Amino acid sequence: MVGKPIPGRRTAAREGDAVVLLIGLRINHFWAVHQWLPVMLAMVRMLGELARDPGRGLLGRVLLTASPRTYYVVQYWESKEKLYAYASSPEMLHHGVWSQVNRKERAGKLRQHVGLWHETYVAPEGSYESIYFDMPEFGLGAASGTVPVERRGRYAKDRFAHRSGSGTS
Template sequence: MIDPIPRRMTADVDDDFVVFRIGIRLNKLWKVHEWLPVFLAMPRMLRELDADPDSGLLGYRTSFGIRNHTLTQFWRSFEELHAYAHDADREHVPAWERFVQRVSEGGDVGIWHETYRVRAGDHESVYVNMPPFGLGAATGLVPATGARATASERLGRTGDGATADEDGTDA
């Protein structure tokens, strides 16, 4: 277990990035033979991505429920995420084809995803007494001090809500 960092930290990321959320919903829990192969495809993909530091995957976090399981991934770019998803020589394309052929029409298992492009400066995070988590685990952490002390400052805002560029303080 990783110990909490006993101070205020923020994610150390100054570039654009992508948040990709993907999940599975077990609509019919008793139909293990239908949903288990779909469920087991994701760990294979994650092992493949973990083994390839040039894939563009920065990090990920899983959360499990009774019916719903969600994976949040952080990617360097949409182009790298898209390239992985469409590369027939990687795990995703065959897994998707198996899903479509086997269970997509039956309704026993559902899958979903959401993709968010995050522009540099259009995000903020804070972690207090936490081990590395979420975006901070994917990109690294720095102290939330100085120009990163408040949410407004981490977003490049001034006291009146304008960006530093808009009010001339960053000229």
């Protein structure tokens, strides 16, 4: 985590829907470095591409590992439309990388050396909440900024009830 802890209780300042993409890879055969390393490096390059152009819609991300074999990124997006636009844009790295993965798969060259996965969730406003206690900004809070918890409600049920433009819940 980057940054110093912010004292007290805070909550994500996100207004509107929250779009969360979990995306990752699993190394199925460690010895097949020539298969999984390019995929891992492509993921890093795509994150760099998105960081250089905030208008594409990526608000923030958290890099994680579940085991020595499994790596993933939790990404927070402005909207599913911006996520789709990035993924399908021929000018962006994702489009070319995914085309290459598809070609290798059809040619039988991936041979199950590396696994790829993603899950996307759209959480409508009012169906997510957060709390960060003596934490640096993290997760959705890092992606959207944080506000004192009192602005959204001391209890989870109050934060779930918050609506944009309503002031307090």
